[in-house]
Amino acid sequence: MxxxxxxxxxxxxxxxxxxxxxxxxxxxxxxxxxxxxxxxxxxxxxxxxxxxxxxxxxxxxxxxxxxxxxxxxxxxxxxxxxxxxxxxxxxxxxxxxxxxxxxxxxxxxxxxxxxxxxxxxxxxxxxxxxxxxxxxxxxxxxxxxxxxxxxxYDTVIPIAIGGFKEYTTADRILKGKSIIIHGDGTSLWTxxxxxxxxxxxxxxxxxxxxxxxxxxxTSDEILSWNMIYKILADSLGCEAKVVHIASDFICKTEPSFTGTLLADKSESVIFDNTKIKTFVPEFKAAISFSNGIKRTLKWLNQNPDMKFINPETNAKIDNILNAYKAL
Incomplete structure (x- = not known):
């Protein structure tokens, strides 16, 4: 072929x-x-x-x-x-x-x-x-x-804020800085x-x-956002300092997050993979996030030039945190 x-x-x-x-x-x-x-x-x-x-x-x-x-x-x-x-x-x-x-x-x-x-x-x-x-x-x-x-994900960190092609939130966790989880963190994702x-x-x-x-x-593994961030922090060998903030407030304060939050990750989703399994019977997702994210972090450690810490994202996170504290 x-x-x-x-x-x-x-x-x-x-x-x-x-x-x-x-x-x-x-x-x-x-x-x-x-x-x-x-x-x-x-x-x-x-x-x-x-x-x-x-x-x-x-x-x-x-x-x-x-x-x-x-x-x-x-x-x-x-x-x-x-x-x-x-x-x-x-x-x-x-x-x-x-x-x-x-x-x-x-x-x-x-x-x-x-x-x-x-x-x-x-x-x-x-x-x-x-x-x-x-x-x-x-x-x-x-x-x-x-x-x-x-x-x-493979070479990126699959989180809602300060991740994907960025190492920003991972760096904040390593440095003991506060990070944001949207909502109460109990909504479900894959x-x-x-x-x-x-x-x-x-x-x-x-x-x-x-x-x-x-x-x-997609995978059939269903995780809360709290669990996704906890697994990331555990894999980094740290405890995350989490602040839960409503998605509406996050996007009102920093509208650039609207696409990834209100338009995508702010509510629970569960994917039914029956169709792909029917057409491709050998398909089975076998890599848990606990194992997969360790592979990603290992790759990033081996390729430190790919650990992009975005100062603009850091500033936006700090702006949201400060605005939230001022309520």
């Missing part, structure tokens, strides 16, 4: 690349050649997806599957439909679980849960991408499969290691039955 990953060496996609290669799949990456993580066995086509018609090597190939990890807007999708129609048997769009109805009318999410999130441009644009692709499938037989990751996500994604590659379908791929 011959597969193109547009992107392919990021936080989520690296594990999928490695697993696909282990399974004997011929993997090509299209990127600008600036990636830090080189993956043995992946063939690289150097070029800018935004200048796709200038990538001469890409025009020579037809594909069993194309996976776009870095499409975010309807314009990105129009470009891909125009270029890959007739050149691939399957096109997988990496969407987002943040597309699901916000706020939820029912906390258990299946792929039939409505898509509606007007609080976050990122999610709203992903919804528009999905709508355009499904129209192309229905009217032009464009062979789309949609995949919706939730909070998936974090998924990219190695587990890869089992589902790679299982969909070349799967004809998956065309025209959408799937989310």
């Amino acid at each position: 011959k597969v193109l990953f547009i992107g392919g060496s990021g936080n989520i996609s690296t594990s999928s690349t490695q697993l696909a290669i282990e399974k004997g799949i011929e993997i090509y990456h299209l990127n600008r050649g600036n990636t830090i993580r080189k993956i043995s066995g992946a063939r690289v086509l150097v070029g800018d997806i935004n200048k796709i018609n200038e990538v001469t090597d890409l025009k020579k190939h037809n594909w069993d599957t194309v996976v776009n990890w870095i499409a975010f807007t309807p314009d990105d999708i129009e470009r891909d439909i125009a270029f890959f129609k007739g050149k691939t048997k399957q096109y997988i769009f990496i969407s987002s679980a943040s597309c699901y109805q916000t706020p939820l009318s029912y906390p258990v999410i299946t792929e039939s849960t409505p898509l509606s999130n007007n609080l976050w441009d990122y999610a709203n644009n992903k919804i528009k991408c999905e709508e355009r692709l499904m129209k192309a499938y229905q009217e032009e037989n464009f062979p789309v499969t949609i995949v919706r990751p939730s909070l998936t 974090v998924t290691h990219s190695d587990d996500f890869a089992k589902g994604l790679v299982g969909l590659l070349g799967l004809t039955q998956a065309i025209g379908h959408a799937f989310h791929i």
Whole structure:
């Protein structure tokens, strides 16, 4: 099987690349050649997806599957439909679980849960991408499969404030500074290691039955936010100094957190993974957050230049804490 990953060496996609290669799949990456993580066995086509018609090597190939990890807007999708129609048997769009109805009318999410999130441009644009692709499938037989990751991690810290590509909150924990947990910390969430996500994604590659379908791929482990932060602090060998603050107050004080909180992580969600398990029977998420976050922290310790402590985020956290204390 011959597969193109547009992107392919990021936080989520690296594990999928490695697993696909282990399974004997011929993997090509299209990127600008600036990636830090080189993956043995992946063939690289150097070029800018935004200048796709200038990538001469890409025009020579037809594909069993194309996976776009870095499409975010309807314009990105129009470009891909125009270029890959007739050149691939399957096109997988990496969407987002943040597309699901916000706020939820029912906390258990299946792929039939409505898509509606007007609080976050990122999610709203992903919804528009999905709508355009499904129209192309229905009217032009464009062979789309949609995949919706939730909070998936490998080289990033999956928390709501001061994490992901930042080490800001981890650094605050290590230094004994106060950190913020939104709400009372009892709402439920799921974090998924990219190695587990890869089992589902790679299982969909070349799967004809998956065309025209959408799937989310997450762990079945359900944790409260209090537990997520406690596991992080324990893995750092520290006790976190936690201040619980309502999401509404956080976002009123620092509106830049609205997308990640009010539009995504402020309410409980439970993902029903029946569909991906039905189409990919070998899919099973086996990495607990307690084990997975230790792997992440070990990687960060081995790559200290990736421990980005953002002074702007620190200032925002301190601003929220000060405003809360002043109530």
